[in-house]
Amino acid sequence: MSYASFINSVSFxxxxxxxxxxxxxxxxxxxxWLVYILIxxxxxxxxxxxxxLRDIWKSSRIYIISVxxxxxxxxxxxxxxxxxxxxxxxxxxxxxxxxxxxxxxxxSLATNPSEIPQGLLQAHFPKQFAITVMxxxxxxxxxxxxxxxxxxxxxMRGIELEFKxxxxxxxxxxxxxxxxxxxxxxxxxxMNLYETLLARxxxxxxxxxxxxxxxxxADIALISISVFFLYISIANF
Amino acid sequence: xxxxxxxxxxxxxxPGAVSLALNxxxxxxxxxxxxxxxxxxxxxxxxIIALAAGxxxxxxxxxxxKILPERNMEQNFRVGAVFxxxxxxxxxxxxxxEIRSGPIYQGLPWDECVKRADxxxxxxxxxxxxxxxxxxxxxxxVQRVTIAAAVAMDCEVLFFDEPFSFLDTRGRKDFTELLRxxxxxxxxxxxxxxxxxxxxxxxxxxxVIKKGKVVTQGIPAQxxxxxxxxxxxxxxxxxxxxxxxxxxxxxSITWKIIADLLHKPGLPLFSKNTIEKKYSSVPEAKSLxxxxxxxxxxxxxxxxxxxxxSMNKGEIFALLGANxxxxxxIAKIAAGxxxxxxGQIVFENTDVxxxxxxxxxxxxxxxxxxxxxxxxxxxxxxxxxxxxxxxKLNQIEQRTSEALKSVGLYEYQDRSPDTLSGGEKRxxxxxxxxxxxxxxxxxxxxxxxxxxxxxxxxxxxxxxxKESGKSxxxxxxxxxxxxxxxxxxxxxxxGEIVYEGSSLSAxxxxxxxxxxxxxxxxxxxxxxxxxxxxxxxxxxxxxxMVSMMIRKGQGN
Numbered sequence: 193m194s195y196a197s198f199i200n201s202v203s204f205x206x207x208x209x210x211x212x213x214x215x216x217x218x219x220x221x222x223x224x225w226l227v228y229i230l231i232x233x234x235x236x237x238x239x240x241x242x243x244x245l246r247d248i249w250k251s252s253r254i255y256i257i258s259v260x261x262x263x264x265x266x267x268x269x270x271x272x273x274x275x276x277x278x279x280x281x282x283x284x285x286x287x288x289x290x291x292x293x294x295x296x297x298x299x300s301l302a303t304n305p306s307e308i309p310q311g312l313l314q315a316h317f318p319k320q321f322a323i324t325v326m327x328x329x330x331x332x333x334x335x336x337x338x339x340x341x342x343x344x345x346x347x348m349r350g351i352e353l354e355f356k357x358x359x360x361x362x363x364x365x366x367x368x369x370x371x372x373x374x375x376x377x378x379x380x381x382x383m384n385l386y387e388t389l390l391a392r393x394x395x396x397x398x399x400x401x402x403x404x405x406x407x408x409x410a411d412i413a414l415i416s417i418s419v420f421f422l423y424i425s426i427a428n429f
Numbered sequence: 430x431x432x433x434x435x436x437x438x439x440x441x442x443x444p445g446a447v448s449l450a451l452n453x454x455x456x457x458x459x460x461x462x463x464x465x466x467x468x469x470x471x472x473x474x475x476x477i478i479a480l481a482a483g484x485x486x487x488x489x490x491x492x493x494x495k496i497l498p499e500r501n502m503e504q505n506f507r508v509g510a511v512f513x514x515x516x517x518x519x520x521x522x523x524x525x526x527e528i529r530s531g532p533i534y535q536g537l538p539w540d541e542c543v544k545r546a547d548x549x550x551x552x553x554x555x556x557x558x559x560x561x562x563x564x565x566x567x568x569x570x571v572q573r574v575t576i577a578a579a580v581a582m583d584c585e586v587l588f589f590d591e592p593f594s595f596l597d598t599r600g601r602k603d604f605t606e607l608l609r610x611x612x613x614x615x616x617x618x619x620x621x622x623x624x625x626x627x628x629x630x631x632x633x634x635x636x637v638i639k640k641g642k643v644v645t646q647g648i649p650a651q652x653x654x655x656x657x658x659x660x661x662x663x664x665x666x667x668x669x670x671x672x673x674x675x676x677x678x679x680x681s682i683t684w685k686i687i688a689d690l691l692h693k694p695g696l697p698l699f700s701k702n703t704i705e706k707k708y709s710s711v712p713e714a715k716s717l718x719x720x721x722x723x724x725x726x727x728x729x730x731x732x733x734x735x736x737x738x739s740m741n742k743g744e745i746f747a748l749l750g751a752n753x754x755x756x757x758x759i760a761k762i763a764a765g766x767x768x769x770x771x772g773q774i775v776f777e778n779t780d781v782x783x784x785x786x787x788x789x790x791x792x793x794x795x796x797x798x799x800x801x802x803x804x805x806x807x808x809x810x811x812x813x814x815x816x817x818x819x820x821k822l823n824q825i826e827q828r829t830s831e832a833l834k835s836v837g838l839y840e841y842q843d844r845s846p847d848t849l850s851g852g853e854k855r856x857x858x859x860x861x862x863x864x865x866x867x868x869x870x871x872x873x874x875x876x877x878x879x880x881x882x883x884x885x886x887x888x889x890x891x892x893x894x895k896e897s898g899k900s901x902x903x904x905x906x907x908x909x910x911x912x913x914x915x916x917x918x919x920x921x922x923x924g925e926i927v928y929e930g931s932s933l934s935a936x937x938x939x940x941x942x943x944x945x946x947x948x949x950x951x952x953x954x955x956x957x958x959x960x961x962x963x964x965x966x967x968x969x970x971x972x973x974m975v976s977m978m979i980r981k982g983q984g985n
Contacts, residue, residue, distance in 0.1 A: 257707055304560075306522035325978035333564050337516075338802075344766045345803035349861070350819040373805055380801075384517035390484045391510045392520075393582060394534040401533040401542055 199390035204303065204311030206411040211299040219291045227287050230421060234294045243301045252297040259289040305329040314405040323394075327385055335378055342373050346348030432457030432497075433617050434481060434508065439494035441476060451475045452641045453494070458550050458586065458610070458619055463631050464790075465622045465649075467663050468638035469880045471850045474621040477638070478588045481619075482510040509579030513591045513878075515571035524566075524574050525550065525559040527889050538598060545717045549581040553610070555820075567752045568595035576611065586617045589722060593624055594878055597751045597906045599943050601627050623880035626665045635660070662881035666909070669972045674979035685950035691959035714742040716761060716900040717781075717869055722772030724762055724924075732758050733924045740869070745891060745901045747911060747932060749939055750921035756904045757798075759921065763902060764795045777870070791820055792864035798873045800854035809833065809849070809857060810842035816865040832863035836890055852883025859890040870894055871902045876910075888967065889916055898969030911936050912957045913967045933958055 219230050238245055267282035268275075309326035313319065343353055351366055352359050359366075394400075434457070440765045441451040458464045467483050469476050469609040478484075480496060512518040521527040528549055532542035550556060553573050563571060572592065579587050589867060593601055611618055625632060637644040637659050645656055652660055653672050661669050676682060711767040717740045724733035733755050740746045748756045761767045763774060771895050774781040776792055784792070794816075795897050797803050808813040813829045824827065833839040836856040839850065846857060855875060862870050875887050884907070891901055891914065903915060911932050918935035920942075928938050934959065940950035960971040 195846075253776070304523065306526050326522065327520060330520055330563075334516055341797060341802045344761070344764075345795070345797055346805075347766065347786040348764060348790055348793070348795040348803070349816045350787040352786050369805055373801070377801060381517050384512065384514060385520045387479070387484050388512065388518050388520045389534075391482050391512070392531045392534050392578065394530075399536055401536055401539055404539050 193356065202302075202410045202414055203405065203408070204307040205315065205405070206407075206415050207299060208304060208311065210414045210418040211295045214415075214422050216292050217289050218418070218421040218425040221429045222421070223428045224284050226425055227284070227291060228419070231287065231291050231294070233417070233421070234291060234298065237295075238298055243298055247301055248294060248297050250422055251301065252293045255293045256290050259293065260286050263289065308416050310403050313400075313402045319400050320396075323389070327382070330383065330385065331378070335374075338377050338381070339374055342377070343369065346370060430457065431460045433460040434458045435497040436477070436480075437494050437497060439450075439480070440492040441494065442490070442492055443476075447479075448641075449492075450641055451480075454638075454641070454643050455494075456636045456643050456646045458617060459634050461612070461615070461617055462634045463608060463618045463620065463628075464634040464636065465625060465632045466619060466629075466636045466638060467623060467625065467660060469623060469882060470852050471640075472638045473641040474638060475590055478510050478619075478621055481586070481588060482508045484510070489613050495926070503874060507583075507585050509582055509584035509587045511572060511575045511579060511587065511589045511592065513594050515566075515568045515595050518575050519563040519571060522562060523559070524554070524561050524563065527563065527574055528578045528581050531578055531846075535582065545581045545583070549577040550613070553577040553580065553607070567600075569597075569600035569752065572596070572600075572604070573607065576607065580611070580614065580616065583895070584616065586619060587611060588619045588621060590621050591623075591878070592620060593622065598908055598939065599751055602943070604628070605631065623663055625663045629668060637869075666968060666972055670975045670979070671970060674976035676979060684949040684956055686761040686957070687975055688952040688955040690975055691956055691963070693978065695981070696963055696974075696978065698961070701780065714774065716740045716742045716744065717748070717902070718773075718775045719759075719763070720773045720775070722759075722762060722769045722774060724758060724767060724769045726742055733762065733769070736926055738900060738919050738926060738929055740900050741916075742900055743895055743898045745895055745903060745915045747903045747905060747918035747935065748921060749905070749908065749911075749918055749935060754921045755924040756863075756921050757873055758924070760795070760873055760902060760904055763869075764871055765789050766795070787820060789846050790816060790865060791822075792866050792867055793869045793871065794867035795871045796855075796858045796873065796875060798861060798877050800858050801850070803858055803861070804846045804854060807845060808837060808842065809844055809846055812846055812857060813842075813860045813864045817863055820865065822866070828864045828866070832860040835863055835893060836860045837886070851878045852880065852886070855879060855883065855887055856890065867899070869900045869902065871904075873904045874906065875903070876905060876907045884910075885967075885969075908936055908939050909968060912961055913965065933961065 215230060215234070219227055220228070235245070238248055263286040264279065264282040267278050267285065271278045271281060306326070306329075308329070309322040312322040312325060346353060346366070346369075351369075352362075353366060353370070355363070436454050436456050439451055439454045440449050441454075444451050444525075454473075455478070455815065456466075466474055466477060480491070519527050521530055525546060529542050529546040532545050537545075547556075550559060553576055554570070558566075558570070560575070563574065566574065576587070592604060594603060608618055608620075608628060608631055611945075620628065620632070629649070630971055632649055634646070635649045636646040637656060638651060639659065644659055645652055649660075653664070653668070657672050661672060664672075666685065667687065670676070670687065671682045719736055719738050722733060722736045726732055736759060738746075748759060750756050758767065762769055763781070765774075765784060765786075768782050781789065781793070806815055810829055810833070813832050814825050816822075817825045817828050830839060830842070833842055836859050838849075838856055838860060841853070846854060849857060855878075870891075872891070875891075876884050879887060888910065889905065894901055905911065915932040917930065918932045919926045920938060921937060928935060930938070933954070937950075937954040939954060956975075957971070960974060963974065965971045965974055
C-alpha cells in the first residue's frame with residue numbers, strides 16, 4: 193500500500209509522539225465527551241492521511257470486535273453497582289480502547305517501516321540498534337517465505353503438518369525437524385545480509401550519515417492539535 | 430599492464446578449515462576491462478569476491494600474500510560486489526534507501542548521499558523505483574538496484590557473482606546492455622561465473638581458477654587455444670565449435686554457418702534416436718491434466734488464468750516463461766501445494782487437490798529451486814530414506830541404496846548433506862525423488878547454480894526418470910538444452926499459456942519472441958532441428974558433429 197498526501201510528509205517522530213503517546217493519554221485521561229471528539233478527529237485524520245477507512249477496519253477489526261465484546265462482559269462481572277451504570281462504563285471503556293486501536297492502526301498504515309530505523313538514528317540511538325531494527329523488518333518477509341517453502345517441501349515428502357488426531361503424536365517430532373532447516377537458513381540469510389552491509393562499506397568503527405531532521409508545517413500542525421487535546425483532557429481530569 | 434586490483438600469492442583459509450580455499454593465487458584485473466573469473470562449483474570464485482570486496486577482513490585470514498592496492502576498511506567501498514541471491518542482497522526496505530546506504534555508511538554529507546543515489550537511480554533504473562519495496566521486484570530489477578547501490582558508492586571495480594543464476598532469457602540480454610553501460614561509466618567489471626554465453630564477446634580478460642588455484646590468465650582467444658578443456662564449457666556453442674574444429678578463418682562461427690554445414694551431404698547419423706523416434710516414443714496415455722485452472726493469491730489479483738494442458742506418461746514437459754510469469758505457481762498447483770480457485774488437476778482419474786499429502790508424495794515429487802529448502806536430515810542416507818519411511822514403503826534400505834547409486838552418491842551415504850557441493854545437493858534431491866518412486870517429478874529451475882558438469886548429470890537423471898516411464902514437468906530458463914532434453918513445452922505469460930507445442934517449436938517461439946539471437950535465431954532453430962534429426966542427444970554431441978564436419982573439410 194502506498195499513500196501520499198500533505199500529512200504523509202509528517203516525520204516519524206511527530207507522528208509517533210502524536211498518535212502513539214499524546215492522543216492515547218488524552219483519550220484515557222479526558223472526559224467521555226472528549227473521547228467522541230477524539231474518535232471524530234481520528235477518522236478525519238484518516239482522510240487527511242489518505243488511509244482508507246476500509247484498510248483501518250481490515251487491520252484492526254479483530255481487536256476492536258474483541259474489545260467491544262470482552263470489555264462489557266468483564267465490566268458486568270467485575271464492576272459493582274447499578275447495571276445501567278456498569279453498561280455505560282463498559283461502553284466508555286470500549287470506546288477508549290477502540291480509539292487506541294484506531295490511531296495505532298493509522299500509525300502503522302501511514303508509516304513505512306524504513307522510517308523507523310531512520311527515526312531511531314535521528315534520535316541518536318546507536319547505529320547498531322537502528323540497523324538491527326531495519327534488518328529485522330527486512331528479514332520478516334524473507335523468513336515467512338522460507339517457512340512456507342520448507343513446509344511445502346515437507347508436504348512433498350509425505351509429512352503431514354496439519355493438526356489431525358492421527359498426527360498428534362508425531363507432530364512434536366515433525367515440528368522439531370521443521371525448525372532445524374528454518375533456523376539454519378535464517379542464519380544463512382542473516383549472514384548474507386551482513387555481507388551485503390559490509391559490501392556497502394559498513395564498519396563498526398566509522399560513524400554513518402544521519403538523515404537530517406527537519407520540522408515542517410505538517411509536523412507542527414499535528415503536534416499542536418495533539419497537545420491541545422492533551423491540555424483539554426488534563427484540564428478536565 | 431595496468432592492474433586496478435591484484436592478488437599476489439594469496440593463501441586463504443576459512444576459520445576451522447583444514448585445507449586452503451585459495452592456494453598461492455596470483456592474478457591481476459586490468460583497469461577498465463571486463464574480466465571474467467571462471468571455474469567449476471567450489472573452485473574458490475566466491476572467496477575471491479569476498480576477499481577483494483573486503484568482506485572477509487572480519488573473519489578468516491589471508492595467511493600469505495597480499496591484495497594490491499592495499500586498503501584499510503575505510504577504503505573498501507572502492508570495490509563493489511553484486512551477490513548471487515537476489516533475496517538477500519538488499520538489506521534496506523526501499524530501493525532508494527538501499528542505493529543511499531553506501532554513501533551513508535561512508536559518512537558522506539546527507540546532500541551528497543541524496544545526489545549520488547538520485548544520479549545512480551536515474552542511470553540504471555528509473556525514478557519510479559525509488560519508493561518501491563525490494564520484495565516487489567523481479568530478480569533482474571534487484572540486480573540493477575544492487576548495481577546502482579555499488580555505483581553510488583563511487584566504486585572503481587564491480588564484482589558480479591554468478592549474475593545469470595536468477596535471470597531469465599530476456600534478463601540475460603538486458604544484462605549485456607547493462608554491462609556496457611557500467612563500463613562506459615569508467616567502472617572495471619569482474620564477472621565470476623561458470624557460464625559466459627551471451628557476454629563472451631564483451632570479456633577482454635579471462636582468469637581460470639580450479640580447486641583454489643589459478644590455472645591461467647590472459648586474453649580469452651589465447652586461453653581458448655592453450656587451455657580448451659578448462660574453459661570450453663563456459664562458452665557458447667559456436668565458440669566451442671570454432672575451437673574444437675580448429676576453424677582456420679579469423680571470423681567467428683555463426684549459426685548460419687552451422688546450419689549450412691548441417692545441411693551439407695554426408696552428415697553422419699549420430700545415433701538411432703532420430704527426431705521422429707524422439708517424438709513418437711512418447712506414449713499418448715495421459716499422466717497429469719490441467720483443465721481450465723484459475724488461481725489467485727487474493728481476490729484482487731488473478732495469478733493463473735484459465736490454464737489447460739496435459740502431460741503424457743513418460744514425457745518431459747517444459748514450462749517456459751519470464752521471471753514472475755506464473756510458472757512456479759502452476760507447478761505448485763500441479764503438486765497440490767496450492768489450491769486452484771476453479772478448474773481441475775487430474776492424475777489418473779483422481780483430483781490431485783483432494784489427495785492427502787502423504788498419499789500425494791507417492792505420486793508426485795517436487796524438486797525445489799534451492800536444494801537446501803528440501804534437505805532436513807543429518808546424513809545423506811537418512812535424507813533419501815525419509816520419504817519412503819514417511820510413506821511406509823517397503824524395502825527402504827534397498828530403495829535408498831539404489832537411489833543413491835543411480836545419482837552417483839552411494840559413497841557419500843554417511844556424510845552430512847552440509848558437506849556436499851551445490852551440484853551434489855541437487856543430485857541428492859533427485860535421489861529422494863527416485864526413492865519415493867513418484868510417477869511425476871516437478872523440477873523448478875534445476876539448472877540453478879550448477880556448472881556444466883553437474884547440469885549434465887542432472888539432465889541424465891531427468892532422462893533416467895523418463896526411461897523408467899515417469900513424467901517430468903520442468904521449469905527452466907536454459908532454453909538451449911530444451912530441444913534435446915524435453916518432448917513438449919508450453920510458454921506462460923502473465924499467468925496464461927500463450928503457446929504449446931513440441932520443444933523445438935517452443936524453442937523457436939521463445940527465440941523469436943525475446944529477440945535474443947536477432948537474425949541468427951532462424952538459423953539456430955534450423956541447426957538444432959537438423960542436429961536432432963541426425964540423432965544428437967545433447968549440445969555436446971551437436972558440437973562434436975559440427976566440428977567433425979568442419980574437420981572433414983566439408984565446411985571450408
